[in-house]
Amino acid sequence: xxxxxxxxxxxxxxxxxxxxxxxxxxxxxxxxxxxxxxxxxxxxxxxxxxxxxxxxxxxxxxxxxxxxxxxxxxxxxxxxxxxxxxxxxxxxxxxxxxxxxxxxxxxxxxxxxxxxxxxxxxxxxxxxxxxxxxxxxxxxxxxxxxxxxxxxxxxxxxxxxxxxxxxxxxxxxxxxxxxxxxxxxxxxxxxxxxxxxxxxxxxxxxxxxxxxxxxxxxxxxxxxxxxxxxxxxxxxxxxxxxxxxxxxxxxxxxxxxxxxxxxxxxxxxxxxxxxxxxxxxxxxxxxxxxxxxxxxxxxxxxxxxxxxx
Amino acid sequence: xxxxxxxxxxxxxxxxxxxxxxxxxxxxxxxxxxxxxxxxxxxxxxxxxxxxxxxxxxxxxxxxxxxxxxxxxxxxxxxxxxxxxxxxxxxxxxxxxxxxxxxxxxxxxxxxxxxxxxxxxxxxxxxxxxxxxxxxxxxxxxxxxxxxxxxxxxxxxxxxxxxxxxxxxxxxxxxxxxxxxxxxxxxxxxxxxxxxxxxxxxxxxxxxxxxxxxxxxxxxxxxxxxxxxxxxxxxxxxxxxxxxxxxxxxxxxxxxxxxxxxxxxxxxxxxxxxxxxxxxxxxxxxxxxxxxxxxxxxxxxxxxxxxxxxxxxxxxxxxxxxxxxxxxxxxxxxxxxxxxxxxxxxxxxxxxxxxxxxxxxxxxxxxxxxxxxxxxxxxxxxxxxxxxxxxxxxxxxxxxxxx
Numbered sequence: 001x002x003x004x005x006x007x008x009x010x011x012x013x014x015x016x017x018x019x020x021x022x023x024x025x026x027x028x029x030x031x032x033x034x035x036x037x038x039x040x041x042x043x044x045x046x047x048x049x050x051x052x053x054x055x056x057x058x059x060x061x062x063x064x065x066x067x068x069x070x071x072x073x074x075x076x077x078x079x080x081x082x083x084x085x086x087x088x089x090x091x092x093x094x095x096x097x098x099x100x101x102x103x104x105x106x107x108x109x110x111x112x113x114x115x116x117x118x119x120x121x122x123x124x125x126x127x128x129x130x131x132x133x134x135x136x137x138x139x140x141x142x143x144x145x146x147x148x149x150x151x152x153x154x155x156x157x158x159x160x161x162x163x164x165x166x167x168x169x170x171x172x173x174x175x176x177x178x179x180x181x182x183x184x185x186x187x188x189x190x191x192x193x194x195x196x197x198x199x200x201x202x203x204x205x206x207x208x209x210x211x212x213x214x215x216x217x218x219x220x221x222x223x224x225x226x227x228x229x230x231x232x233x234x235x236x237x238x239x240x241x242x243x244x245x246x247x248x249x250x251x252x253x254x255x256x257x258x259x260x261x262x263x264x265x266x267x268x269x270x271x272x273x274x275x276x277x278x279x280x281x282x283x284x285x286x287x288x289x290x291x292x293x294x295x296x297x298x299x300x301x302x303x304x305x306x307x308x309x
Numbered sequence: 310x311x312x313x314x315x316x317x318x319x320x321x322x323x324x325x326x327x328x329x330x331x332x333x334x335x336x337x338x339x340x341x342x343x344x345x346x347x348x349x350x351x352x353x354x355x356x357x358x359x360x361x362x363x364x365x366x367x368x369x370x371x372x373x374x375x376x377x378x379x380x381x382x383x384x385x386x387x388x389x390x391x392x393x394x395x396x397x398x399x400x401x402x403x404x405x406x407x408x409x410x411x412x413x414x415x416x417x418x419x420x421x422x423x424x425x426x427x428x429x430x431x432x433x434x435x436x437x438x439x440x441x442x443x444x445x446x447x448x449x450x451x452x453x454x455x456x457x458x459x460x461x462x463x464x465x466x467x468x469x470x471x472x473x474x475x476x477x478x479x480x481x482x483x484x485x486x487x488x489x490x491x492x493x494x495x496x497x498x499x500x501x502x503x504x505x506x507x508x509x510x511x512x513x514x515x516x517x518x519x520x521x522x523x524x525x526x527x528x529x530x531x532x533x534x535x536x537x538x539x540x541x542x543x544x545x546x547x548x549x550x551x552x553x554x555x556x557x558x559x560x561x562x563x564x565x566x567x568x569x570x571x572x573x574x575x576x577x578x579x580x581x582x583x584x585x586x587x588x589x590x591x592x593x594x595x596x597x598x599x600x601x602x603x604x605x606x607x608x609x610x611x612x613x614x615x616x617x618x619x620x621x622x623x624x625x626x627x628x629x630x631x632x633x634x635x636x637x638x639x640x641x642x643x644x645x646x647x648x649x650x651x652x653x654x655x656x657x658x659x660x661x662x663x664x665x666x667x668x669x670x671x672x673x674x675x676x677x678x679x680x681x682x683x684x685x686x687x688x689x690x691x692x693x694x695x696x697x698x699x700x701x702x703x704x705x706x707x708x709x710x711x712x
Contacts, residue, residue, distance in 0.1 A: 076524050101492055101522035106420040106451035114452060125633075140633045140667070158578020160631030164692060167632050171689070184577055187418055213578055216418045240581035243588050247566065267585075284586065286693050 002129035002178040003153065003198040003205070004092060004120070005033075009133055010065055012090065013038040014057065014081050015072035016048045020096075024072075024126075024137050025049055031143060033133040036064040057088045068092040070126070070135050078122060079104040086115050094135055095121035095189070105187045112189055119189025125159025125181035138162060138181055150175015152292065153199035155192055156211035157184050157218070164285055165209055165238070172289030177205040184213065192218040193225045200231045206299075207292055212239040212270055219270040223277035234295035235279040236288055242267040310494045310517040312359030313532055316399050318516035325487050327480070329511045332401035341382035342375040344400040350374060351403040354381040358393040364430070364513075366390050371403065404510050409500035410469070411444075412481060414488040419448045423455060423485065427468045429500035455485040476509050477501075484511075492522035545616035552612045559601025561609040563616045568593025570703050571617035571626040573600065573645075579631040579692065586693055587627075592700035595623040602636040607644045614648045618659075625703035628663040629695050639669030642676050656682030658709075660702035664695035 005011075011028075015021050016038025026049045029035055035051050037060040044055035054060040057069070069090045073081040075097045085093050086108070093112065100122045112119035120127065126136015131149040138159065139147055146166040152174055156162040159181040166176050180195050182188055192210060199205045208231070212219040219239060225231045245266050271281045280295055282288045313321075316334040323329045331348060334357065335341040345352040356368035363369050368390045372378035378400065385395050409429035415422050424446045445467040449455045461478030469477065480501075488496040495517035502512045523529055549563035570592050574580040580599070587594055596617055600610045617623060628645065630636075642663065649656060663685045665673065677683045684702075686695055 075521060099521040101525075102416055102494060102519050103421070103451070103489055103492055103522070106416065110420060110451040137635070138633075140635070146632060156578070158581075160575050160633060161578040161582065163633035164579065164582075164631050168691065171691075186416060187420060191418070211578060213581055218418070238582075240578055240585050243581070243584045243594075246588075267581075283589065284693050285582075286691055 002132060003195070003202050004118075004127050004129070004178060004180065005068060005133045005135055006129050007032060007034065007132040008067075009034060009092075009135075010067045011035045011133075011135055012057065012060055012064070012066045012069040012085075013048075013051070013072065014040075014069055014085065015077075016040055016051065016053055017043050017046070018072050020137065021072035022048055024070075025051060027139070027141065028134050031134050031139070032131075033135065037061075037066065057084045057090070061088045061090070066090050068094065068135060070094045070096065072096055075099040075101070076104075079108055082108040082119070083111060086111050086117055089115070090117065092118050092120070093189070094124060094126060095119065095183075096124060096126065096136055097121075098123040100185075102187065105185060109187055109189050120180065121183040121185075121189060123185045124183040124188075125162060127178065127180050128176075129178045130176050136181070138179065146170060147179060148175040149177075151177055151204060151206040153177050153195075153202065153205040153208045154179040154210075155195040155199070155208065156181050157192075157213045158211055159184075161211045161238075161240075165211060165288070168285045168288055169209075169292075174289055174292065177202060186216055188218075191221060193221040193231075196222055196225060196231050196235065200233055205233065207234040207236065207296055209236045209288060209292070210238070212237060212267075212274075214241040214244055214267045214270070215265050217265075220264070220273050223270075223273045223279065226274075226279055227277040234292070234299055235274075236282055236291050236295065237271070237274045237279045238282045238285065238288065239267045239270045239274070242271070311520055311523075311529065311532060313516040313518060314357045314359060314397075314399075315355060315514055316357060316397075317532060318514045319511075321491060321516070322487065322511055322514060325483070325490075327483060327487065327511060328509060329514070330402040330404050332399055334397050335382060335400050336386070336397045338379040338383040338386065341398060341400050342379040345372055345375040345378035348400070348402045352378050353401045353403055354378055354385065355399040355401065356385045356388075356390050356395040357397045357399050358390055358395060360391040360393060363390065368395070404502060404512060405505050406500070406502035406510070406512070407505060407507075408473075408503045409512075410464075410477065410502075411499045412484065412501045413495070413497040413499070414449075414485060414493070415495050417448070420451045421449045421485075421488070423447050423449055423460075423463065423481065425463060425467050425481070427464075429502070449485065454489070455482050457482040460485075473503055473507065473509075476503075476507075480509050491516070492519045492526060493517060494519045545619055549612055549616050552609055556606070556608050558606060558609060560599055561601055561613050562597070562599040563613050564597045565620060565622075566594050566596055567622065568595045569622050569624040569707065570699055571595045571620065571623040573598055573614060573617060573626060573628045575630050575634060579629070583627070583629050583692055583696055586696045587700065590697055590700045592696070592703060595620050602634075607640055610641065610644050611648060614645055615652075618648055618652055618654060623659075624706050625659060625699055626661045627695060627699040628661065628665055629692060630665050630667075631692070632666055634665070634667055636667070637669040638665045638667050638673040639676070641665060642673035646676060646680075656680055658682070658706060660684070660699070660706055662686065662695050662699040662702065664690055664692065 017040040069085040126138035128134040130147040370381035411426040411429035413424045460481035497515040
């Protein structure tokens, strides 16, 4: 198993005739992703790498069962494209665009929540369940350079750091159940703690690695879920951006959301709250594999202890 | 966020039918006096700068006569307030008021929020920095908006009673519509005043627009131009800002930070991580930079690299991108070498570490082959390997120079 997507997930690509969408579609198909349909208004009847194109999501979903949609439309068209898939009750919607106006992001997140639909992003590099399926640009040309099948779940605020984390695990003989690049915006459809809860419920995930940044309360919410024992699997967290605390407030250095608004949002504060909740806080990428092995060994010892007690 | 100066914000609010005092912008003391005369002999003079908390900063001055208005404008024009040079003032009708409230719309991770308080005016400026108990904050359901009766309830929760509730509720609901209509990230009304007749007046207004929405607001063009020059910058930062504003394509950014190792790194999480680790290994970044994933047009990338290399503090350069970065490696490296050669940089004295993989990597490696002082790391190298190397090379370069 894995979370969110696997080899059986039937995927719709909105904006499939666009440049990046075509590239990603070809790579995903080659990886084994089950892309069943695409949508570009006015291009119905064509095909992209053998995938049939429809004019609307409704047309596509009357011809195919759709489990997930990935949206490649430009930022200003994201709102309508997302609402279209929400109206067609697509249960998982992934939005790749960066720079979607914040009022639009807030609107589609609220609309998805109202409809009970899981929205990932905006500004996400996608989701990969190694060896099974991928959705979005995640993994690039050859995912196997980074992502090998295994039992570690990854949730990252940064698409680039998803790759670094998975690559680091691979170099040390560890693999990934699912890696989610959750998006770096201030408002995201699904937050870090919610992804961690999915990993908690996934029998094929043994431990969770997260990458966090300054700004928002994503890491604090994760810490609260760990403290409340809603998440019992080991969590190793890497939180970047502590350097900002040595510069004047208000300066942004990375993602739009990585703007420290108060001391509670800073990378140092997030590390402290995660550590206090029982997560393992890593200072470097290279430390993570050993920290994971230590944490997993402790879990095994605890389980054995429970059984013998 | 694109800050909108108060005169412009008030024109928009007035055109939405919202109650704002009369006022005009002035760039000389004489003009401020003449406007005050037209407004009935009294006015409030406000520095037009893209910053809040002007009351405490002495940038809002009450004038009882046109002469006082001229004096106040004379004091503010040319002065520096909150780091901004004051080049114009807003001369506004003095509104006699009975009470002052505070109202703001902003965003947090749950969506749009309304923040309000029954204590407005300059006094809230001190308390607003860390939001405290006097503020009532509520997330607005973006799909519904803020209805007048919800707003009445919020003001009630904030401790307001009596006939003014209806007026505040309606106004708050309409202001949220305005906040949304203009694609604003911030709309702060302070004070939201009640005049002698019991009507609400928007006395202080701060508006910040969402840069990401610019594509659907052609009316913003002049606003961006009006505010682009405000932030203080070095000449190198100014050059990067100028090309960012004029050349299409993704964002580029360059900020100097006082250290000696130039950073050409990805803009997102990997950039944050490398900066942290550089400090961790004892290095000091000379700058922060963001460059767009380059296609055929490398102008933005080139200006950022020039800025990094021109920075007199820089002794070394780290080109560090995450493993799955999307841009073509050959274009990045070719552009880097163009700058190095044009400026006659001796890389034996100015070491460069490159950790850059992806399309065009083979050609990129071939281009730097044999160049002394340029270290193109193998694919096995981690981000930390690259940072450790540049920190030690920079230390060597500095030691060599010192001896």
